[in-house]
Amino acid sequence: MSVRVLAPGLLTTLQDGGRTGFRHLGVGTSGALDAHSHAIANLLVGNPATAPVLEITLAGPRLHFDRAARIALCGAEIDARIGAQVLPGWRRIEVPSGSELALGACRRGARAYLAVAGGFAAPGILGSASTDLRAGFGGVRGRMLAVGDVLPVVRLSLPPADAVAIAAWWIDPAPDLDLGTTQVVRVLPGRDAVAGERALFAEAWRVDAASDRQGLRLQGNALSSADARERISEPVAPGTIQLPADGRPIVLLADAQTHGGYPRIGHVIAADRPRLAQLRAGDGLRFEPCAPAEARRLSIEQRQRLARIALAIASRG
Amino acid sequence: MSDWRVETLGEDALLLRFGDRIDAALNRRVHALAAGIAAQRPPWLCDVVPAYATLALFVDRFVFPASADPLHEVERWLDAQAFGTDAETVAGEQRVVDIPVRYGGEDGPDLEAVAAHAGLSAQEVVARHSTGDYSVAMLGFAAGFPYLLGMDAALAMPRLDTPRTRVAAGSIGIGGAQTGIYPRQGPGGWRIIGRTTLPLFDAVRTPPTLLAPGDRVRFVVDPASTTR
Numbered sequence: 001m002s003v004r005v006l007a008p009g010l011l012t013t014l015q016d017g018g019r020t021g022f023r024h025l026g027v028g029t030s031g032a033l034d035a036h037s038h039a040i041a042n043l044l045v046g047n048p049a050t051a052p053v054l055e056i057t058l059a060g061p062r063l064h065f066d067r068a069a070r071i072a073l074c075g076a077e078i079d080a081r082i083g084a085q086v087l088p089g090w091r092r093i094e095v096p097s098g099s100e101l102a103l104g105a106c107r108r109g110a111r112a113y114l115a116v117a118g119g120f121a122a123p124g125i126l127g128s129a130s131t132d133l134r135a136g137f138g139g140v141r142g143r144m145l146a147v148g149d150v151l152p153v154v155r156l157s158l159p160p161a162d163a164v165a166i167a168a169w170w171i172d173p174a175p176d177l178d179l180g181t182t183q184v185v186r187v188l189p190g191r192d193a194v195a196g197e198r199a200l201f202a203e204a205w206r207v208d209a210a211s212d213r214q215g216l217r218l219q220g221n222a223l224s225s226a227d228a229r230e231r232i233s234e235p236v237a238p239g240t241i242q243l244p245a246d247g248r249p250i251v252l253l254a255d256a257q258t259h260g261g262y263p264r265i266g267h268v269i270a271a272d273r274p275r276l277a278q279l280r281a282g283d284g285l286r287f288e289p290c291a292p293a294e295a296r297r298l299s300i301e302q303r304q305r306l307a308r309i310a311l312a313i314a315s316r317g
Numbered sequence: 318m319s320d321w322r323v324e325t326l327g328e329d330a331l332l333l334r335f336g337d338r339i340d341a342a343l344n345r346r347v348h349a350l351a352a353g354i355a356a357q358r359p360p361w362l363c364d365v366v367p368a369y370a371t372l373a374l375f376v377d378r379f380v381f382p383a384s385a386d387p388l389h390e391v392e393r394w395l396d397a398q399a400f401g402t403d404a405e406t407v408a409g410e411q412r413v414v415d416i417p418v419r420y421g422g423e424d425g426p427d428l429e430a431v432a433a434h435a436g437l438s439a440q441e442v443v444a445r446h447s448t449g450d451y452s453v454a455m456l457g458f459a460a461g462f463p464y465l466l467g468m469d470a471a472l473a474m475p476r477l478d479t480p481r482t483r484v485a486a487g488s489i490g491i492g493g494a495q496t497g498i499y500p501r502q503g504p505g506g507w508r509i510i511g512r513t514t515l516p517l518f519d520a521v522r523t524p525p526t527l528l529a530p531g532d533r534v535r536f537v538v539d540p541a542s543t544t545r
């Protein structure tokens with residue numbers, strides 16, 4: 001079966017669990033920014049947690065299904081309908097052959113994830129189906145979706161659906177995801193200190209409109225590095241908080257470059273990175289300091305919650 | 318005894334530091350250690366990412382039991398390996414890659430400016446640039462973009478104040494004391510002196526990049542170069 005793109009939405013890309021092992025060649029990670037929502041969408045339709053999905057940014061695409069399909073929408077709260085039927089998020093939904101899925105605006109949060117049972121079939125390039133927008137490969141020809149794209153889906157034999165059928169049960173993503181307009185994320189120490197010990201944590205930052213999959217650019221009272229010496233380029237990672245000369249932090253996300261020469265003033269913990277993905281321009285962001293042992297505990301607990309969600313979904317058959 | 322210090326880079330990586338300056342000897346140490354670690358292929362190792370004077374080890378934390386501190390375990394593993402401090406251990410394996418370059422003209426719109434800045438003729442800039450013995454300090458900025466050490470210091474020139482919005486794929490640039498090659502068309506602030514038609518990055522090729530960290534590079538003047 002396949003899904004045809006009638007309208008592409010603002011920035012819709014094919015993403016999976018990301019590309020590891022090629023940062024030494026300058027190839028970034030890519031992959032779903034909100035890995036938690038991505039995983040739950042896949043689990044709801046019976047896919048492996050890291051299967052390729054569509055990542056939808058702020059305004060969604062219109063899609064035509066040429067066969068019956070089972071889908072799930074997770075992440076941002078998004079207007080979704082098939083004909084007059086409104087579709088809720090975080091549920092398994094059976095879709096009849098010939099359906100047109102209209103995805104509108106994200107009401108809360110910035111990124112929604114559409115999973116289809118069987119998974120979108122995309123060639124794995126350097127071990128991943130994810131779109132690398134900067135390098136221009138992966139996903140659908142290395143770019144965001146365009147009108148007329150046809151996305152093949154790995155064929156499953158599903159019972160034919162006469163009408164849209166929405167499961168009566170759903171998954172609650174709390175506490176791992178929160179679509180409020182102010183997020184609190186926890187931060188491990190970076191190599192470089194900020195002048196004024198607590199300045200990074202002192203007040204809320206606002207997300208700048210220039211943010212993208214490479215990084216969240218923040219507005220607020222400019223910080224200064226405690227040591228203003230020029231630095232040479234060193235490896236960076238998704239979650240790294242850089243401090244450019246203008247004093248406005250940049251939180252690196254999945255599409256970030258592999259090296260950077262700005263001071264590194266912290267690293268957002270892995271368990272809180274899904275929250276970063278859901279921030280929109282103008283939203284607030286607060287940082288809180290975190291110790292490594294605490295970050296480890298939070299990450300393991302998040303993984304355990306995901307494992308329990310997988311079991312709960314599997315028990316529904 | 319090791320000649321690097323261990324730092325953390327968030328919770329997924331250790332950063333091994335030999336220093337904090339651009340120096341060919343330090344960079345050789347980085348590549349020697351990277352090769353030594355990669356050769357061991359420990360099951361938790363996701364990536365070994367060299368830079369000028371640092372080396373990041375990306376770790377799959379979930380290979381370790383929940384009770385363990387993964388980065389601490391990796392540090393203990395490093396201690397137990399007793400990697401040598403001899404940079405020459407990899408010197409024999411260094412590949413040499415020849416890159417043909419058309420200097421000047423449309424391919425190198427900044428060649429004259431670099432020449433003026435250096436107080437040299439365009440031909441002399443080409444002669445000095447193409448006789449250098451370069452090594453790939455690291456790949457970064459973009460997929461397959463090599464940061465090359467070894468350029469004649471006389472050719473150094475600051476980046477453009479305002480980066481170009483479009484630099485052609487294969488463009489050879491000078492940024493400060495370094496030279497590099499843009500794998501893909503895109504914005505860029507380095508002074509462009511020439512261009513190669515060799516593909517620097519092709520995701521579906523194995524390996525995907527023309528150059529690997531630690532490789533040696535020679536530029537070969539294409540007779541079609543435009544130098545007055």
